[in-house]
Amino acid sequence: MAERFGGYQNEIYLQGLAGNKPPFTTDLTALEDAAAAVLTPEALGYVAGGAGSGATMRANREAFDRWRIVPRMLTDATDRDLTTTLFGNDLPAPVLLAPVGVQSIVHPDAELATARAAAGLGLPMILSTAASRTIEDVAEASGAGPRWFQLYWPNHPDVCASIVGRARKAGYTALVVTLDTWTLAWRPQDLDRAYLPFIRNEGTAIAMSDPAFRALLAKSPEEDEQMALLQWVGMFTGTDKSWQQLAVLRDLWDGPILLKGIQHVDDARRAADAGMDGVVVSNHGGRQVDGALGALEALPGIAQAVGDRLAVLFDSGVRTGADVLKALALGAKAVLLGRPYVYGLGLGGEDGVRHVLRSLLAELDLTLGLAGHRSPATLSPEVLVRA
Numbered sequence: 213m214a215e216r217f218g219g220y221q222n223e224i225y226l227q228g229l230a231g232n233k234p235p236f237t238t239d240l241t242a243l244e245d246a247a248a249a250v251l252t253p254e255a256l257g258y259v260a261g262g263a264g265s266g267a268t269m270r271a272n273r274e275a276f277d278r279w280r281i282v283p284r285m286l287t288d289a290t291d292r293d294l295t296t297t298l299f300g301n302d303l304p305a306p307v308l309l310a311p312v313g314v315q316s317i318v319h320p321d322a323e324l325a326t327a328r329a330a331a332g333l334g335l336p337m338i339l340s341t342a343a344s345r346t347i348e349d350v351a352e353a354s355g356a357g358p359r360w361f362q363l364y365w366p367n368h369p370d371v372c373a374s375i376v377g378r379a380r381k382a383g384y385t386a387l388v389v390t391l392d393t394w395t396l397a398w399r400p401q402d403l404d405r406a407y408l409p410f411i412r413n414e415g416t417a418i419a420m421s422d423p424a425f426r427a428l429l430a431k432s433p434e435e436d437e438q439m440a441l442l443q444w445v446g447m448f449t450g451t452d453k454s455w456q457q458l459a460v461l462r463d464l465w466d467g468p469i470l471l472k473g474i475q476h477v478d479d480a481r482r483a484a485d486a487g488m489d490g491v492v493v494s495n496h497g498g499r500q501v502d503g504a505l506g507a508l509e510a511l512p513g514i515a516q517a518v519g520d521r522l523a524v525l526f527d528s529g530v531r532t533g534a535d536v537l538k539a540l541a542l543g544a545k546a547v548l549l550g551r552p553y554v555y556g557l558g559l560g561g562e563d564g565v566r567h568v569l570r571s572l573l574a575e576l577d578l579t580l581g582l583a584g585h586r587s588p589a590t591l592s593p594e595v596l597v598r599a
Contacts, residue, residue, distance in 0.1 A: 216292070216577065217294065217304075217305065217570070217573035217574050217576065217577040218292075218574050218577035218578040218581070219574070220570045220571065220573070220574040221574055221578065224238070234567065235560060235563070235567070236556065236559050236560055236564055236567050236568070238571050240531050240532050240552050240568065240571060240572060240575075241531050241532065243551075243552050243555035243556065243559070243568065244256075244260055244551070244555055246555065246559060247259075247318075247555035247558045247559055250558055250559060251318055251558050252317075253405065254317070254405050254407040255317040255318050255558070257401035257402060257404075257405060257407065258314070258317060258401070258402055258407065258409065259312075259317075259318065259551060259554050259555070259558075260401070260551065261399055261400070261401030261402060261499070262399070262401075262497065262498040262499050262502070263397040263398060263399055263498060263499055263500055263501060263502040264397070264398055264399075264400070264502025264503070265502055265503075266498065266502070267498075267502050267503045267504075268495055268498035268500075268501060268502055268503060268504045268505075268506070269497065269498030269499075269529070270498075271498070271504065271505060271506035271509075272495070272497070272498055272506045272507055272508065272528050272529025273506075273529050273531075274506055275505075275506025275507065275508035275509045275529065276506075276508055276529060276535050276538060277599065278598060278599050279508070279538050279542070279596045279597070279598060279599065280596060280597050280598075280599050281534065281537065281538065281541075281579070281583050281595060281596060282583075282595060282596065282597055283582060283583045283584055284583065284584030284585075285584060287584040287585065287586070288586070289580070289581040289582075289584055289585060289586050290581070291586065292577060292580055292581050292585075292586045292587065293586065293587050294306065294573070294576065294577060294580070294587070294588060295587075296545070296546055296588060298523060298545065298546060299385070299386060299467075299468045299489065299490075299523070301358065301385070303334065303335065303336065303358070303546070304333065304334045304335070305335065305573055305576065305577075306536070306540060306544075306545065306546035306547060306588050307335055307536060307546065307547055307548075307549060307569075307572065307573065307576070308335060308336045308337075308338060308360070308525070308546055308547070308548050308549070309326065309330050309335060309336065309337040309338060309548070309549060309553055309569075310338060310527050310548035310549055310550035311338040311339065311340035311341075311362035311388065311390070311472075312340060312550055312551075312553075312554050313340035313341070313342025313343055313344075313415045314342055314343075314344055314409045314410070314414050314415030315343070315344050315554065315557060316344035316345075316414055316415070317344075317409055317414055317415075318554055318555075318557050318558035319557045319558055319561050319564075321557075321561050321562065322343075322344040322345055322557075323337075323339065323340075323343050323344060323345045323350050323353075324345055324349065324350060324353040325353075325557060325561045325562035325565060326553065326557060326562075326565050327339075327350050327351075327353040327354040327357070327359070328353050328354075328562050329553075329562045329563075329565035329566040329569060330354070330357060330565070330569070331353075331354045331355050331356070331357025331358075331359075332357070332566060333566070333569055333570070333573070334357065334358070335357075335358070335569065336357075336358040336359060336360050336386075337350075337354065337357070337358075337359050337360070338359075338360040338361070338362050338388055338548070339359060339360070339361050339362060339379075339384065340362050340364075340415075341361075341362060341363055341364040341375065341418055341419075341448070342364060342410070342415040342416070342418075342448075343415065343417055343418055344414060344415055344417055345417050346417050346418060346421045347361070347375070347378045347379055347382050347384070347418055347421075348378070348382050351382035351383055351384070354383075358385065359383065359384050359385070360384055360385060360386040360387070360388055361376075361379035361384035361386070361387055361388065362387075362388040362389075362390055362472070363375070363376065363387060363388065363389045363390065363461075364390055364393065364448050365389060365390075365394070365453055365461075366419075366447045366448050367446075367447050367448075367451050368424070368425075368428065368447055369460070370424040370427075371419070371422060371424045371425045371428070371447060372460075372464070373424070373464055374422050374423060374424035374425070375418060375419075375422055375424075376461070376464045376465055377464070378422070380465065380466070380467070385467050385468070386467055386468040386469070386470060386489075386490075387461065387465045387467065387468070387469045387470070388470045388472050388492065389461060389469060389470070389471055389472060390472045390473055390496075391453075391471055391472065391473040391474070392472070392473030392494070392495070392496050392500050392501075393473070393496055393499075393500055394449065394450070394451060394452045394453065395449050395450050395452075396408075396449065397499060397500045397501065397502070398502070399499065410441070410444065410445065411441055411445065413433075413437060413441060416441065416444055419444050419447075419448070420433045420440065420444075425443075425444075425447070428443065429443060455482055455486060458486045458487075458488070459486075462487065468489035468490060468523075469488050469489055469490075470488065470489060470490035470491060470492055470523070470525065471483045471488055471490075471491050471492070472491075472492035472494055472527075473492070473494050473495070473496060473500075474491040474492065474493055474494070474510075474514065475493065475494070475495055475504070475505065475507065475510045476510070477510075477513050477514055477517045477518075480493075480514040480517055480518045480524075481517060481518060483518070483522065484518045484521040484522050488522060489522055489523060490522050490523035490524065490525060490545075491514065491518070491522060491523075491524055491525070492525045492526065492527060492548065493507055493510055493511045493514050493515075493524060493525070493526045493527075493528075493544070494507055494526070494527045494528045494548075495507045495528050496528065497527070497528050497529070497550055497551065498528065498529075506528075506529065507526065507527070507528035507529060508526070508528075508529065508538070508539065508542065511524070511526055511539060511542045511543055511544060512542045512543055512593065514543070515542065515543020515544065516543065519543055519545075523545045523546075524543055524544055524545055525544055525545055525546050525547070525548060526539045526544035526546075526547050526548065527547065527548035527549075527550060528550075530547055530548070530549055530550070530552075531552060532572070532575055533572050533573070533574070533575025533576030533577070533578070533579050534575065534576075534579050535547075536549075536572070536576045537576060537579050537580060537583065537591065537595075538596060540588050540591045541591040541592060541593060541595040541596050542593060542596070543593075549568075549569075549572060552568050552572070553565050553568045553569060555568070556568030556569075583595065
């Protein structure tokens with residue numbers, strides 16, 4: 213039988229007999245408030261903030277609240293198996309760590325701590341191009357753990373080829389191309405503090421360590437940091453791409469490619485027509501377009517349209533195990549978790565990330581069984597009703 217993630221609940225209760233309580237909250241919706249006590253206002257605003265008025269972040273949560281789980285009884289759900297297969301690889305659960313950059317602003321161990329926690333549970337970490345640690349260092353921290361790489365598509369072809377090649381060589385098995393953040397949205401929480409970590413040389417480790425990027429500089433980043441950062445900003449932001457350019461990435465990457473930021477059925481169809489292997493239905497956690505639809509609202513139509521042609525994954529607004537179940541029932545093959553694990557990182561480094569992930573998996577496991585199901589494979593829209 214696969215690992216029973218719900219056992220984390222018993223572990224916590226048994227620890228209580230010795231007077232020990234969890235060092236961090238098990239209420240994953242309360243993590244932001246807990247992290248606010250330890251993070252700087254700038255770091256908290258960067259992680260928690262969204263575009264404009266925050267309407268899209270609210271829409272993400274409202275979209276989950278509009279669906280209700282309908283539990284079924286006497287279904288022999290005692291033994292459950294959360295194992296999920298993605299691109300020929302078995303994962304212990306249909307959960308991945310979403311790409312979140314600049315993790316050094318919440319904890320000094322940054323992506324290395326996240327990688328170790330994810331690897332220990334067998335969950336894929338998706339490393340952001342805007343990471344605070346290099347591709348190679350995070351791969352070393354991951355060890356034998358599964359890892360994917362997220363690409364912010366640089367404008368220079370040699371730099372793009374170099375970064376993608378480094379990721380492949382370091383054992384990252386899937387490429388997640390973020391389409392919705394080719395330029396930064398209007399983000400008042402960052403703007404009011406005049407805070408952008410990248411121009412402070414946070415979240416630039418991958419580019420600054422890249423030989424193709426360094427070859428373009430008159431002086432090394434160590435000799436002239438400001439000019440290197442200006443080059444970075446111009447190369448990684450400000451230019452949208454076209455569907456025709458996806459062929460370039462296919463030539464560079466021989467593994468699965470997923471497009472992240474898909475919210476329209478026609479874009480999902482175009483991704484399938486272009487030979488992509490997957491899409492991530494996402495609005496970047498409400499960080500890019502204010503007033504956009506909740507990501508979960510887009511999921512069922514996209515899953516129905518292309519779910520038989522490519523892998524449909526989901527993120528944006530996920531906070532609990534019940535949220536994961538709802539997204540799986542509406543057609544996602546797997547779900548990406550973002551802000552909650554970053555709050556865990558800020559609260560306790562590797563231990564904080566591990567606690568958040570184990571809590572999410574435990575809640576998913578228990579909710580799945582109590583709803584009358586033994587496997588994510590049995591979930592369908594019929595599991596839910598519209599509130």
